[in-house]
Amino acid sequence: MIEVQNLSITFNPGTPNERRALKDISLRLENGEFACIIGSNGAGKSTLLGSIAGDVPLSGGRIMVSNTDVTKLPAEQRATYIARVFQDPLLGSCGDLSIAENLALASARGRRRTFRRALNRHYIETVKGRISELGLGLEDNLSQPMGSLSGGQRQALSLVMATLSPSSVLLLDEHTAALDPRNAEFVLDLTKRFAERYGLTVLMVTHSMRQALDMGTRTIMLHEGNIIFDASGSHRKDLTIEDLLAQFRRVRNEDISEDRLLVG
Numbered sequence: 392m393i394e395v396q397n398l399s400i401t402f403n404p405g406t407p408n409e410r411r412a413l414k415d416i417s418l419r420l421e422n423g424e425f426a427c428i429i430g431s432n433g434a435g436k437s438t439l440l441g442s443i444a445g446d447v448p449l450s451g452g453r454i455m456v457s458n459t460d461v462t463k464l465p466a467e468q469r470a471t472y473i474a475r476v477f478q479d480p481l482l483g484s485c486g487d488l489s490i491a492e493n494l495a496l497a498s499a500r501g502r503r504r505t506f507r508r509a510l511n512r513h514y515i516e517t518v519k520g521r522i523s524e525l526g527l528g529l530e531d532n533l534s535q536p537m538g539s540l541s542g543g544q545r546q547a548l549s550l551v552m553a554t555l556s557p558s559s560v561l562l563l564d565e566h567t568a569a570l571d572p573r574n575a576e577f578v579l580d581l582t583k584r585f586a587e588r589y590g591l592t593v594l595m596v597t598h599s600m601r602q603a604l605d606m607g608t609r610t611i612m613l614h615e616g617n618i619i620f621d622a623s624g625s626h627r628k629d630l631t632i633e634d635l636l637a638q639f640r641r642v643r644n645e646d647i648s649e650d651r652l653l654v655g
């Protein structure tokens with residue numbers, strides 16, 4: 392589960408560059424829930440993910456992950472609970488290390504296991520099975536440097552790595568945005584499969600209205616640091632892309648007060 396209580400993030404407070412990126416937002420995702428986050432540029436989507444992961448300091452509020460208060464934990468310690476895949480396939484894995492070494496690092500994350508132990512033969516055989524499932528033929532070439540792989544291959548492996556650690560929370564920040572449509576489809580399909588199979592709680596940022604409705608169980612829209620729309624169940628099932636676009640138009644064109652946005 393993920394719970395964000397009265398979360399506020401202000402960058403450069405008290406300076407001419409002050410920017411209130413998140414304004415007292417609250418949100419709870421139950422175990423196994425999969426929410427897509429949409430919103431226009433600067434809405435606060437990445438800041439929300441960054442604050443949950445521990446990269447962005449809070450100005451106020453509290454964050455719970457898997458029933459643990461992580462508000463004061465540094466990002467390294469939160470890695471026990473949280474896995475991430477970024478938009479840039481080069482982030483989140485080490486291009487100079489081999490596939491096997493990257494997988495060993497992922498497996499050691501959040502565990503009392505050393506890198507060397509994680510690289511043992513038994514472990515390699517286990518992850519080989521997981522990689523062969525991808526159907527990319529990478530399992531026979533585990534000594535290949537991660538940096539030599541295509542963006543789609545790297546994102547697919549990043550998803551495998553995310554499921555090797557004990558964490559049950561997965562944060563995805565536009566993780567298919569840099570891929571061509573075929574690879575994006577492949578990685579999205581993998582995301583769905585892994586989320587279901589491992590019962591992950593997922594927060595996925597996307598700019599695609601289609602993905603926001605097709606992926607997961609919930610669609611949340613941020614606008615200027617507020618949650619202005621949160622749909623799940625039958626409400627979400629009936630939504631169309633046009634409905635989401637109408638929401639965007641409404642908040643962009645109308646001069647709506649902050650109070651109205653929060654209620655809307």
Ligand SMILES: Nc1ncnc2c1ncn2[C@@H]1O[C@H](COP(=O)(O)OP(=O)(O)OP(=O)(O)O)[C@@H](O)[C@H]1O
Pocket residue numbers: 402403410411412430431432433434435436437438439
């Ligand atoms: N490190 C930072 N320092 C100062 N301001 C920041 C910082 N990071 C983000 N911001 C500001 O906070 C606001 C929210 O940014 P954020 O990156 O979370 O938006 P986003 O919804 O992810 O946007 P996009 O869709 O463009 O990626 C923006 O106004 C941005 O300029």
